[in-house]
Amino acid sequence: MGKTLFDKIWDAHVVSTKEGFPDILYIDTHFIHEVTSPQAFNGLRQRGIPVFRPKQTVATADHNVPTLHQDQPIKEELSRLQVEMLTKNCAEFGIELYGLGHPYQGIVHVIGPELGITRPGCTYVCGDSHTSTHGAFGAIAFGIGTSQVEQVMATQCLLQQRPKRMKIEVNGQLQKGVGAKDIILYIISQISAAGGTGYFVEYAGDTIRSLSMEGRMTICNMSIEMGARGGLIAPDQITFDYVEGREFAPKGDAWDKALAYWKTLFSDDDAVFDKVYSFRAEDIAPMITYGTNPGMGIGVDEKIPDAGQFSDQEQLSYKKALQYMGLQDDTPIEGHPIDYVFIGSCTNSRIEDLRQVAEFIKGKKKADDVTVWVVPGSKQVEQQAIKEGLDKVFEAAGFGLREPGCSACLGMNEDKIPAGKYCISTSNRNFEGRQGPNSRTFLASPLMAAAAAVTGKVTDIRELI
Incomplete structure (x- = not known):
């Protein structure tokens, strides 16, 4: 019997296996950032052991960094502390850090591929659920918890059940x-x-x-x-x-x-x-989410589902999601007004995404009552955008090109959507409060986000191109 691609890569990385136990899986590259690494470093420090293979650990600051005035001290105390701790820990344990001001700094899942660190046939982990991004190269990549971050630092291996x-x-x-x-x-x-x-x-x-x-x-x-x-x-x-x-x-x-x-x-x-x-x-039509998990999505020309099609148990969570979002079932989503547009995150902040948006908005202006943030995924993306003149296109349209970071994807830094406001976002999660306490998120593509920025409402991109 033949093998799946997954099994070929997994089997090549199994150090030891025993029936009834997880496999010991070798990890080629470990990505770390400022949020999930401090406890792991402290664990090593308390046990008096080094990072086993520091050259196979790649560090960057992304989640908590501001996306304006990165040359100045970080204002938020917790964010500043976490970035400072990452700097200290990397220096102590001999790990190269792509911190603020470094030409390679950026979102961890953007810089790995663009630097050629992410390659086919390898295994990658990070204390971040969206590590799965790197699988696009024909690699096994997945997120891990803080205790597992320490495990990889100490051994370059993980205990894993084969999925x-x-x-x-x-x-x-x-x-x-x-x-x-x-x-x-x-x-x-x-x-x-x-x-x-x-x-x-x-x-x-x-x-x-x-x-x-x-x-x-x-x-x-x-x-x-x-x-x-x-x-x-x-x-x-x-x-x-x-x-x-x-x-x-x-x-x-x-x-x-x-x-x-x-x-x-x-x-x-x-x-x-x-x-x-x-x-x-x-x-597949241009998609947009209407609820509070990414599975609650519809084509932009469809109505929000009728609550009656769900079981009694499902209706409770469904109605709760619509209440949080301020929406009604069995009504169109197209035409719903929006307040913010966020184009960025590890999902859609690469140069191709920025080029696509710039091409669409050239010669257009954003709606007066909409705030637009365009956040490149890395310093290299930012510099390429400037080199190509995309920053001028954004500026002319009233879009703000900021500096690299996770930004408004997760409400963990200064870029938060205010309570009650609607944001059409190119990020990956629309959970309650994900972009800031009581903020409301519609997930969509960069083109759909750009269309909403120009019209001030949820708009079918097919009508504008």
Whole structure:
């Protein structure tokens, strides 16, 4: 029987296995940031042991950093303390840090790929659930808890139960204005926010193969939002072309050797998955969420579902979500006014996302009563945007281009959406208070967010392009 791509990579990284126990899995690269690492460093310090392989640990500051005036001290006390602790810990344990002011600083799941650290066939972990982003390269990547962060620091290994395998195929031609974010929001709406629980997902099909690496990262990024352990896509020429020549990518003979191995990374024709889903690209409209989990999504031209279609038990949570959002069931979402637009996060803050938004808004102006934040995912994305003149396009349209960080994705820094206000966001979570206490979030693609910024309301992007 053939092997899935997931099993090929997993098996190559098992250090030891014993029936009835978790596998000991070797981790190629450990990404860390300021939020989930302090306790792990303290654990090592208390036990008097070093970071086992500091050269395989990559550190950056992203969650708590401000996205304006990064050359000045951080105002929020907790944020400042966490960033200072990361700086101190990395210096003490010999880990290179891409902190504020470093040309490689940025959101951890943006800088790994753009620096050539993320590669096919490897294992990656981070104390952050959206580590699944790196699976777009044909890698096993997943988030871990703080105690596991310490475990990897100490041993470069993890105790892990092998998850079940799921394949999600998408085939066909996407409609105009529909992209990777719409694909993943559609999938989650179809299988629910818990539909992938216990599984590692492989995305396949000609629609997935047609996506750029940026699009594939968006897909894999939100695997966790369907409850999956992670997601991955088999590498191909698009993958190889993206990685080649990047700062830390293999060079010369090492590149040739790596490439030969990477070309073996695919699921065999007779590989067996525990569950398979198939979707038609033509069925996917520009998507938007209406509730308080990413599974509560609809096409922008659809009505919010009627509460009557849910069971009595489901209706309780459904009505609670709509009450929080200030919405009514069985009503259109298109045309709903919005107050803020956030274009950024580890889901949609790459140069391709910014280019797409800039192309759409060129010659347009934002609505007067809408505040727009465009937050690049890294210093390299920021500098590339400036080099291409995208900052001028944003400025002319009334969009504010800020400095790199997680920003308004999670309400953990200065960029918070005020209570009661509506934000259409390109991030990955719309939980209650996710973008700030009592804030209300609609998740959508960069194009849908840009359309709302210009019109001041939820708008079908297909009507404007």
